[in-house]
Structures are given as C-alpha cells and as structure tokens.
Amino acid sequence: MRLTPDSPFVTDVLDVVESIPAGRVMTYGDVAAALGSRAARVVGQVMSHYGSDSPWWRVIRSGGHPPLEHEARALEHYRAEGTPLLDAVAPGYRIDYTAARWSPS
DNA sequence: ACCTTGACCACAA
DNA sequence: CTTGTGGCCAAGG
Numbered sequence: 152m153r154l155t156p157d158s159p160f161v162t163d164v165l166d167v168v169e170s171i172p173a174g175r176v177m178t179y180g181d182v183a184a185a186l187g188s189r190a191a192r193v194v195g196q197v198m199s200h201y202g203s204d205s206p207w208w209r210v211i212r213s214g215g216h217p218p219l220e221h222e223a224r225a226l227e228h229y230r231a232e233g234t235p236l237l238d239a240v241a242p243g244y245r246i247d248y249t250a251a252r253w254s255p256s
Numbered sequence: 257a258c259c260t261t262g263a264c265c266a267c268a269a
Numbered sequence: 270c271t272t273g274t275g276g277c278c279a280a281g282g
Contacts, residue, residue: 153261
C-alpha cells in the first residue's frame with residue numbers, strides 16, 4: 152500500500168517540512184500536531200515515500216534521534232547547516248532538541 | 257465498512 | 270542501554 156503524492160495529508164506534511172529553517176528541527180509528532188493530527192506514523196510514511204526531495208533530515212524522532220536508516224546521511228547535513236548536536240561523534244549522536252526545536256508560526 | 261501498513265510515541269521492566 | 274506492549278492514525282485495497 153502507498154499514499155498517493157497528491158493526497159491532502161501528504162501535501163500538507165511536505166509543506167510543513169519545507170517550512171522548517173536550516174539548523175532547526177521538528178519531531179514527527181510535532182509535524183502531525185501542526186496539522187491538527189496525532190498521526191506521527193503517517194508523517195513517517197510520507198517522508199519514506201515522498202521526502203526525498205525535501206529537507207527530511209530536519210524531521211527527527213522524539214528524543215533527538217535522526218530517522219532510522221539515515222543517521223549517517225543526516226549527520227552530514229547537520230554539520231553543514233550548524234544544527235546543535237549533543238554527541239557530534241557518530242554513530243551514536245543525538246540532536247539538541249530543546250535548542251533546535253522549531254515551531255511554525 | 258474492515259484489514260493492513262508503517263523513517264512514530266510513551267511508558268514499563 | 271535493550272525489549273516488549275499498547276496506542277496512535279491516514280489511506281489504499
């Protein structure tokens with residue numbers, strides 16, 4: 152099964168993700184909440200299928216961990232755009248969520 | 257209307 | 270730190 156690219160939830164999620172400034176992050180749950188939903192998992196599915204052309208590394212898991220299976224690639228982006236990290240020595244690093252958290256206005 | 261699928265979340269042991 | 274458990278929810282089939 153797969154969500155269609157033009158599904159309203161999909162386009163809304165991608166809009167929110169692309170609104171996150173460089174160096175800031177939101178959790179999957181935050182993105183869902185920004186849409187008035189609690190569907191954090193659905194946000195994950197959207198990123199999995201359609202996140203490749205958006206700043207997917209700015210969407211992280213609760214607790215400051217980058218998306219599974221993409222820690223290495225994400226770390227390069229964090230270092231490039233100056234996202235605050237707690238343990239900058241991969242692979243066990245975490246993002247400084249309290250400092251980098253972004254809330255759309 | 258039911259079943260299935262998840263780059264999730266929170267909490268307990 | 271690592272499992273396990275139960276809950277969450279949009280959308281295709």
